Structure formats: C-alpha cells, structure tokens
Amino acid sequence: MIIDLAGTWECSTGDGPWAPIELPCSWWLAGLDPIGPVEFRRPIRIPDDWAGHGVRLEFDGVDYAAAVHLDGEPIGAHIGGFAPFTVDVPAGSGEHELTVVVTVPRDEYGTAFPHTKHALRGVFGHHDARPGGWGPRGQERSSGGVWGGVRLRRLDAYTISGLGFSCSLTGADARVVATPAVELRGDRPKWATVGLTLTDPCDGSVRDLFTETWLEPGVNHLEISGIVAQPHLWWTWDHGEPHRYDLTVWIDDGAGRTELDRRPVGLREIRRDSGWVWRLNGRPVFLRGSNYIGSQWLSELTTERVDGDVALAVAANLNMLRVHAHVTVPGAATTHVLATDARRVLQAGPMRLPEGTYRIEAVLAGPDGATLSTNFFRFEVTP
Known part of the structure; x- marks a missing residue:
C-alpha cells in the first residue's frame, strides 16, 4: 500500500x-x-x-x-x-x-x-x-x-528494491538474465521461489524462469536466467518494430505467488565488432544520434514532453539518443526509456565502465564538520 x-x-x-x-x-x-x-x-x-x-x-x-x-x-x-x-x-x-x-x-x-x-x-x-x-x-x-x-x-513481508535485466542472442534464441534485489522483512530466513514471467503480447505465449533459494533478512541480490526460444525482438524504427514483452517478477514462499514488480522489456542485443561495426540483433546498424538534456529542471520533464522530444528525434532521422552527463531516475528515466522504446529509438547513458561490481561512498557532513550520515551505493555493470 x-x-x-x-x-x-x-x-x-x-x-x-x-x-x-x-x-x-x-x-x-x-x-x-x-x-x-x-x-x-x-x-x-x-x-x-x-x-x-x-x-x-x-x-x-x-x-x-x-x-x-x-x-x-x-x-x-x-x-x-x-x-x-x-x-x-x-x-x-x-x-x-x-x-x-x-x-x-x-x-x-x-x-x-x-x-x-x-x-x-x-x-x-x-x-x-x-x-x-x-x-x-x-x-x-x-x-x-x-x-x-x-x-x-x-512494507509487507517481501519488497523488490531493484531490478536489472539484460539479453544476449544465441542463434535464433535469446538468453535473458534478471537480477532482482528482494528484501525480506523479519529476523528469520525464508525458503522461497523467486521467478519472472515473460508474456508475449503478440501470441500470448508465456515463459516462466525461476530460482529456488533461501532468503536472508534484509536485501538479497539474486540472478534468474534462461532461454527464450525464437523471441520477437526489439528493433529501431528504421529496422523493424519495437516489440516488447510484459515482465512480471513474483515470489512464492509456499502460500502462492505474490507479484513484486511489473514492467515492459524489449529483447535486443547491441554489440560493436572488431571492425567498429555496430550490430543490433546481429544486423549492421548505422547509428545516428544526439545528446539529450530534456530540461535543466527535472520536475518539468513529463511523459508528454519526453515523448514529444523523442518523436522529434525520429522525424530528424535519428535512431539513438544519449542522456548527456546526467541521470534521470527513476521517474524521468522511466519516462525516457518507455518513450524511446515505444518510438523505436536506442538510448545510451553518459559513461561506460568495465564489467564488474562497484561501491561508492558518500559522506554528508554538518556545518561543524561532523558526519551526519554515510551512504553506500552498489551497482553492477554487465556486458
């Protein structure tokens, strides 16, 4: 609630x-x-x-x-x-x-x-x-x-505090990896099945992937992976349709499934080969993009405004937008992701880090120099 x-x-x-x-x-x-x-x-x-x-x-x-x-x-x-x-x-x-x-x-x-x-x-x-x-x-x-x-x-017994999602292609199939962060309240571990359901709006087909694990009190960083056979792929507007699946993350501790998160996702893979040729889903694609700063004041970056900006980019023959030197999360970022997905435009972030796990520490000090709080941020970079 x-x-x-x-x-x-x-x-x-x-x-x-x-x-x-x-x-x-x-x-x-x-x-x-x-x-x-x-x-x-x-x-x-x-x-x-x-x-x-x-x-x-x-x-x-x-x-x-x-x-x-x-x-x-x-x-x-x-x-x-x-x-x-x-x-x-x-x-x-x-x-x-x-x-x-x-x-x-x-x-x-x-x-x-x-x-x-x-x-x-x-x-x-x-x-x-x-x-x-x-x-x-x-x-x-x-x-x-x-x-x-x-x-x-x-807060109920289970809360999802983060969700990563990636996709790679193997032949005609897609391997998907989801990394939900599931928080368990209480002071005792729980055995549970945590899964994701991918529903294809085109034909109604459903693919369930899950992991069975002990959840410890606090935040549990999980990985769920599997193969989606012959999926409908997401394409930029100049190569095809922006097909998206309905993704649901759920948990079952023996009392039935409880939904934790729901969002649309596109199955796609973009890579640069040794000859500096960019490939979307294995197909060569000529990237034509621009930096994007939707507003200097993020509170006015509404869904309608972002969607209008992305429509202008498509009209200008662009197929990629780079969120330049800032991060618009979660509201504006979600708005931007959904708008670019729906308009069939690739999006890029402001920097590229090597694959791995990173930890950043930030300290908030009071006027007298005393530490008020220390915040730690953990994030993962996947290929």
Missing part, C-alpha cells in the same frame, strides 16, 4: 515566513533561487491498519543534499541529485510532521567553479548550455529541490 505525498507542502529559506509550494518541483520553477538550505514540511498520517508493518519513505529524486526529519528528529539523509533513495520511518500510526531540508552547494567562482567543483551534478552543476554558462552567474537558476515524487509505503 502506498500514500502519495505529492501536493501542497510548505517551504522556508530560513529568513522568511513559511509559504505554500507544490511538490514535486525544481525550486527555480517556483520562483526560488536560494544560496542556503530550503526547508520543506507537511503533515502526514500513518494509517492505524499499518500497525505491525514497516513504513518507508521513498524519494524519486532530490537535488542535491537532503536531510529528512520526522517530528523534529533526524531519520535519514542523502547526497546526490539523481538517485532515488529511501528512509525507514520509526514512528507508529497517527499524525506526524515530515520535514526535508535541501541544500545545493555553490562553489566559489574563480577558485572551485568552474574547473574544480565539489558536487557531482553533471550538466545541472555546470554546462555551457546552462543559464550563466561558465561565468560568475553559472550557478544561478539552480535545479535544486524535491524534483521527484515522494511516497509513504507500507
């Missing part, structure tokens, strides 16, 4: 009265361009029937540093303008006040800015297409704020 917290909040820059603001919103679009932190607050109510369940706050995106308080007490923090994050809520049912303090650091011009910046904000921290460019005003009209959705989620 989810409670959407989008709507009217109150905000204050610390030196003025509280004023209403509609969230999510990049604060420049609401007429703000602060130097220091901005506080956002609103009342929330945790339902009585959530008793006995965990409660979690989900943030789709806050730019840049966020400190989260409940009833005046700190309960979590996060650094980074793009990645979604969660905060567990320690309170019980009833009325509470939620406060989010957001800060976007500004570097001193001529020393740190523009060449030795401290914040990892991509094109939103410094870019020649930003208002002010490389000059003394290059950090104005900030992209800061609670730009993504905010929700309260009741």
Whole structure:
C-alpha cells in the first residue's frame, strides 16, 4: 500500500515566513533561487491498519543534499541529485510532521567553479548550455529541490528494491538474465521461489524462469536466467518494430505467488565488432544520434514532453539518443526509456565502465564538520 505525498507542502529559506509550494518541483520553477538550505514540511498520517508493518519513505529524486526529519528528529539523509533513495520511518500510526531540508552547494567562482567543483551534478552543476554558462552567474537558476515524487509505503513481508535485466542472442534464441534485489522483512530466513514471467503480447505465449533459494533478512541480490526460444525482438524504427514483452517478477514462499514488480522489456542485443561495426540483433546498424538534456529542471520533464522530444528525434532521422552527463531516475528515466522504446529509438547513458561490481561512498557532513550520515551505493555493470 502506498500514500502519495505529492501536493501542497510548505517551504522556508530560513529568513522568511513559511509559504505554500507544490511538490514535486525544481525550486527555480517556483520562483526560488536560494544560496542556503530550503526547508520543506507537511503533515502526514500513518494509517492505524499499518500497525505491525514497516513504513518507508521513498524519494524519486532530490537535488542535491537532503536531510529528512520526522517530528523534529533526524531519520535519514542523502547526497546526490539523481538517485532515488529511501528512509525507514520509526514512528507508529497517527499524525506526524515530515520535514526535508535541501541544500545545493555553490562553489566559489574563480577558485572551485568552474574547473574544480565539489558536487557531482553533471550538466545541472555546470554546462555551457546552462543559464550563466561558465561565468560568475553559472550557478544561478539552480535545479535544486524535491524534483521527484515522494511516497509513504507500507512494507509487507517481501519488497523488490531493484531490478536489472539484460539479453544476449544465441542463434535464433535469446538468453535473458534478471537480477532482482528482494528484501525480506523479519529476523528469520525464508525458503522461497523467486521467478519472472515473460508474456508475449503478440501470441500470448508465456515463459516462466525461476530460482529456488533461501532468503536472508534484509536485501538479497539474486540472478534468474534462461532461454527464450525464437523471441520477437526489439528493433529501431528504421529496422523493424519495437516489440516488447510484459515482465512480471513474483515470489512464492509456499502460500502462492505474490507479484513484486511489473514492467515492459524489449529483447535486443547491441554489440560493436572488431571492425567498429555496430550490430543490433546481429544486423549492421548505422547509428545516428544526439545528446539529450530534456530540461535543466527535472520536475518539468513529463511523459508528454519526453515523448514529444523523442518523436522529434525520429522525424530528424535519428535512431539513438544519449542522456548527456546526467541521470534521470527513476521517474524521468522511466519516462525516457518507455518513450524511446515505444518510438523505436536506442538510448545510451553518459559513461561506460568495465564489467564488474562497484561501491561508492558518500559522506554528508554538518556545518561543524561532523558526519551526519554515510551512504553506500552498489551497482553492477554487465556486458
């Protein structure tokens, strides 16, 4: 069960009265361009029937540093303008006040800015297409704020906190690999079957893949793989149709299947051979692309806007878009993925890392230099 917290909040820059603001919103679009932190607050109510369940706050995106308080007490923090994050809520049912303090650091011009910046904000921290460019005003009209959705989620026994999906072709068949991150609440391990179902909308055929495993309390990183025989493949608009399957991730602990996630996926493989020929599903393809920055203020990057931009790219004879020097996750990224998939356009990210597992540490420090929180990010790169 989810409670959407989008709507009217109150905000204050610390030196003025509280004023209403509609969230999510990049604060420049609401007429703000602060130097220091901005506080956002609103009342929330945790339902009585959530008793006995965990409660979690989900943030789709806050730019840049966020400190989260409940009833005046700190309960979590996060650094980074793009990645979604969660905060567990320690309170019980009833009325509470939620406060989010957001800060976007500004570097001193001529020393740190523009060449030795401290914040990892991509094109939103410094870019020649930003208002002010490389000059003394290059950090104005900030992209800061609670730009993504905010929700309260009741935690049941199982929750999916991440899902990777990849595909490789072997002859006429496809090998798919899914890497769900399944969280188990409680203090005892559980034996369960975790699986995925791929349904082909063309003919209604269904392919089930699964793994049987012990789940430990906390987050379990799993891998589910298998062969899909003679699949309908995804193609760019100049080579075919953008066929997509309906993917469902489920779990069965002996009490029947429970759905954890559902989304469309395309089965495709793109590779570059030794002669620098790019191949989509084994077929040579001439890539014609462009960088894409949908907006300098991510809260206005709606589904309709992204779909219109991708349609313009197709009309310009492009078959690839590169999300340039930023990450739009999850709302804007999902919007972009679905729009490019539906319009039959390839998408590319801003960097390529060698295959492997990576761990990044970010530390949020208070005004006195004391550590407020340390965040660890784990991600995997597959071929």
